Amino acid sequence: MSNLVRSELLKIRTTSTWWWLAIGAFLSIALAFAFNAWLASETLSGGGEEFGYTGDAASAPAQAANLYTSGQYLGLMFVMLIGILMVTNEFFHQTATTTFLATPRRTSVIVSKLIAASLLGFAFWLVTTVIDLAAGAAFLSLNDYGTQLGEWEVHRALLLNLMAYAIWTVLGVGIGTLITNQLGAVITASVLYLIGTQVVGLLFLLLANLLDNMAVLKWQVVWPAAASQIMITPGENEMLPAWWVGALVLVGYAVVSGVVGILITRRRDIS
Amino acid sequence: MTDGQPSPTNDAQIVVSGLTKQYRNVLAVNNLSFTVEPGRVTGFLGPNGAGKTTTLRMLLNLVTPTAGTATIGGHRYPALADPLRHVGAVLEASSAHKGRTGVNHLRVICAAAGLPRERADQALELVGLTPAATRKFKGYSLGMKQRLGIAAAMLGDPRVLILDEPANGLDPEGIRWMRGFLKGLAAEGRTVLVSSHLLSEMQLLADDVVIIAAGQLVRQGPVDQVIGSMAQGVRVRTPQADVLTAALAEGPATVESDGQGLLLISGVDAPAVGRAALAAGVELHELTTERPDLERVFLELTAGKAGIR
Structure with missing residues (x-):
């Protein structure tokens, strides 16, 4: 199995795709960090209401947590895309034949892709977090808010961020096995991630108004990207489920797509 | 050829038995049986759409048969402990990532098969592709792609070679090289199964032929015997x-x-x-x-x- 994981990581390292995605992720960190830093300095100097930040959300730890996870929104999409490409590349470039000749046990191939994907998700998280921590701590100290690095809320955000990176990469592999057409998988997943979440949010809002019941909004959690947001959002109320509900839903999607992907791949004729 | 005696080369014999593949609308392969012996080049012939590629892919566990079995040295492909050390295959629709270099393509396979990474350089040397080792696959000519495919098949120094239309896209010099290469492998006692529709080339290359049409066996035997059986x-x-x-x-x-x-x-x-x-x-x-x-x-x-x- 370790041979296979090594082979999967080598596949990623020996093409330029992941460089482009890494550059994209880095740019999105830079943009998101600049925005979040501005947001934090506005909020912490008392202007939080303008952005809807009141109470806990306007506190220094909450703003620090937000700053230290800058770039997550697009970063998660990039690691998902890497996960997708790990599978669809095999069909797009017709390397699936070579791969399954070297390893006829197809379950092992997919499992090794899942492991390699989680390692990659971890690496992305690590680099992102190191950049965010260095820049964020410097920014907060320079503005006399303190680094907030001792706060549980900050630790919690960092750990859940790690979990999000790992799960979304795995989810990407699952999506890739379900939609092997490269272009189809990449476009479908990106659209669902970027636009689908807004559309789903709107639909649930309409439904909640229609039923005159705001608790309906809780059910947005069935949508993966919404679940991901809920997982990293502290607190719960009648419209917002607890973080672990989001986590469970997300893990559920990753497990189901992984298992279905393995079953489909085992049966597929490679020609 | 088989005289009932257990021969030391039996671990490289290919046995196809009652192999059948039913696609939704087409019976691609229909109750096909034949054997391929070590130490000889066997040509696998048939018109387009006869089921050659499907048969080879069933032999290699890439396509699941509807019925029947195909074994190499008595084992189904996925039951081989180190498949690449037993069997090397060059299939038509096997390719490499366009943006990956030739040597990296081979190293990826070495890693997956647990072979030392030096094998990648040795295999490139063997097929004369060393000068293009660090060039990306998208810059390869058709002939270079075929050679890279053969290099990939030779990584594990296998006893059995299976090639689907290996002469496609080769120039006359390349075809001559391929002929010498495959004959040499057979002379070392390896099993070489080559599908092709280039019949003049097959007459020069093959010792045995297996001819199929419409998914069924038409004739099997040594080339001379098959030709001799026909009316002059x-x-x-x-x-x-x-x-x-x-x-x-x-x-x-x-x-x-x-x-x-x-x-x-x-x-x-x-x-x-x-x-x-x-x-x-x-x-x-x-x-x-x-x-x-x-x-x-x-x-x-x-x-x-x-x-x-």
Whole structure:
């Protein structure tokens, strides 16, 4: 199995795709960090209401947590895309034949892709977090808010961020096995991630108004990207489920797509 | 070839038995059985759509058979402990990532198969691709791609080689190289199974042939035997074609005439034609026995079974 994981990581390292995605992720960190830093300095100097930040959300730890996870929104999409490409590349470039000749046990191939994907998700998280921590701590100290690095809320955000990176990469592999057409998988997943979440949010809002019941909004959690947001959002109320509900839903999607992907791949004729 | 004695080379024998693949609308392979022996080059022949590629892919566990089995050295492909150390395959639709270099393509396979990464450089050397090792696959010519495919197949120094249309896209020099390479591998005692539709090339390369059409076995055996089993023809040139045709009409011969003095006669041998001509007082300008070549045998055996199904 370790041979296979090594082979999967080598596949990623020996093409330029992941460089482009890494550059994209880095740019999105830079943009998101600049925005979040501005947001934090506005909020912490008392202007939080303008952005809807009141109470806990306007506190220094909450703003620090937000700053230290800058770039997550697009970063998660990039690691998902890497996960997708790990599978669809095999069909797009017709390397699936070579791969399954070297390893006829197809379950092992997919499992090794899942492991390699989680390692990659971890690496992305690590680099992102190191950049965010260095820049964020410097920014907060320079503005006399303190680094907030001792706060549980900050630790919690960092750990859940790690979990999000790992799960979304795995989810990407699952999506890739379900939609092997490269272009189809990449476009479908990106659209669902970027636009689908807004559309789903709107639909649930309409439904909640229609039923005159705001608790309906809780059910947005069935949508993966919404679940991901809920997982990293502290607190719960009648419209917002607890973080672990989001986590469970997300893990559920990753497990189901992984298992279905393995079953489909085992049966597929490679020609 | 098999005399019932357990031979030391049996671990490299390919046995296909009752193999069947039913796709939704097409019976691609229909109860196909044949064996391929070590130490020989076996040509796997058939018209387009005969089921050659599907058969090879079932042999390698890439396509699941509807019925029947295919084994290599007595084992199904996925049951081989180190498949690449037993079997090397070059399939038509096997390719490499366009943006990956040749040597990295091979290193990825080495990593997956647990082979030392130096094997990648050695395999490139073996097929003469070392100068292009660090070039990306998208810059490779068709011939270089084929050589890279062969390098990938040779990584594990396998006892069995399976190649699907390896001569496709090779220039004459490349084809000659391939012929020498495969003959050399067979001479070392390896099993070499090559599918092709280039019949003249097969006649030069193969020791045995397996001919299939419409998913079924048509003929199997040593090339000479398969060709020898076909009726030989006699070619005659004479200014009195009509007289000779009439004289031969008594016997079992069938005569084809081009209307300009050339007769192609089958059913009788050259001496019989000569005697008939002498008896009828016919002047002959040419009398030759025509040994059919592989192409003629192939076309005759697969006649009516070819084409789109």
